[in-house]
Amino acid sequence: MSEEPVVGFDRVSKAFDGGVRALDEVSLRVGAGELLVLLGLSGSGKSTLLRHVDGLQRATSGTVTVLGRDVGRLRGSELRSLRRRVGFVFQQFHLVGSLTVLENVCTGALGTLRGPRLGLFTYPRRVRHAAMERLERVGLADQAMQRADTLSGGQQQRVAVARALLQRPEILLADEPVASLDPDSAAQVMNLIAEIGREDGLTVVCSLHQVDLALSWGHRIVGLRSGRVVLDTPVHGLSREEAMSIYSKVGSELSGVGP
Numbered sequence: 001m002s003e004e005p006v007v008g009f010d011r012v013s014k015a016f017d018g019g020v021r022a023l024d025e026v027s028l029r030v031g032a033g034e035l036l037v038l039l040g041l042s043g044s045g046k047s048t049l050l051r052h053v054d055g056l057q058r059a060t061s062g063t064v065t066v067l068g069r070d071v072g073r074l075r076g077s078e079l080r081s082l083r084r085r086v087g088f089v090f091q092q093f094h095l096v097g098s099l100t101v102l103e104n105v106c107t108g109a110l111g112t113l114r115g116p117r118l119g120l121f122t123y124p125r126r127v128r129h130a131a132m133e134r135l136e137r138v139g140l141a142d143q144a145m146q147r148a149d150t151l152s153g154g155q156q157q158r159v160a161v162a163r164a165l166l167q168r169p170e171i172l173l174a175d176e177p178v179a180s181l182d183p184d185s186a187a188q189v190m191n192l193i194a195e196i197g198r199e200d201g202l203t204v205v206c207s208l209h210q211v212d213l214a215l216s217w218g219h220r221i222v223g224l225r226s227g228r229v230v231l232d233t234p235v236h237g238l239s240r241e242e243a244m245s246i247y248s249k250v251g252s253e254l255s256g257v258g259p
């Protein structure tokens with residue numbers, strides 16, 4: 001990959017108070033339009049890595065570069081403007097259950113609006129229209145006026161994707177987006193994320209626990225173990241056994257890694 005990456009980690013370490021080293025000299029580059037899957041045991045550093053991309057957490061050492069900006073140096077309005085270019089989808093959806101589906105999607109525009117919004121019709125018409133378009137895209141236009149908590153888990157996650165899309169992100173981060181879903185809904189949500197990524201040229205970084213989903217939808221897999229990259233390889237040609245080895249072997253035994 002010769003051109004500048006959309007997301008670049010250069011020897012990034014993160015030490016939390018209490019001594020946990022959640023990231024340990026992580027270096028990786030994510031190119032435009034790539035769908036990169038992070039795999040690793042619980043506690044291996046996947047969420048921490050994602051949180052460094054939009055500056056929710058800051059590196060103890062090393063450099064995180066996103067869309068040409070050194071994230072560690074951004075403050076205030078510069079950081080907010082970077083975050084508007086980065087959508088985030090979480091395992092627990094983070095919808096407001098008592099609000100309609102459409103209003104939940106509208107909240108994706110709050111970063112660009114002044115002041116609080118209470119009620120669907122306090123959002124500008126253009127925002128409501130754009131939100132409706134995103135709901136059509138994720139196949140939930142018919143549910144727009146339902147309370148969010150009446151939807152299934154898979155539908156709620158599709159609403160969360162629509163909300164993230166409202167800000168027209170260039171990067172989509174997804175932290176275990178299908179961990180709470182049944183297998184069919186999980187496949188649907190992954191399919192949606194991959195399809196939208198492809199159609200919009202989005203760069204996607206997604207953490208997963210399911211190796212099979214990673215192999216089906218990812219372009220590349222990065223395996224983490226105790227905060228270190230132990231596998232970094234294209235999915236094409238990667239066997240399930242090789243991918244599974246992230247969970248069973250230590251770094252030096254794995255292929256495709258480091259120096």
Ligand SMILES: Nc1ncnc2c1ncn2[C@@H]1O[C@H](COP(=O)(O)OP(=O)(O)OP(=O)(O)O)[C@@H](O)[C@H]1O
Pocket residue numbers: 016017018020021022040041042043044045046047048049
């Ligand atoms: N705010 C924090 N303060 C202290 N330690 C933390 C903090 N956040 C994460 N950690 C620790 O950093 C390590 C990596 O955590 P992280 O949540 O990134 O792992 P993960 O791979 O996303 O795990 P999971 O799959 O369970 O979500 C863990 O040991 C965790 O306990």
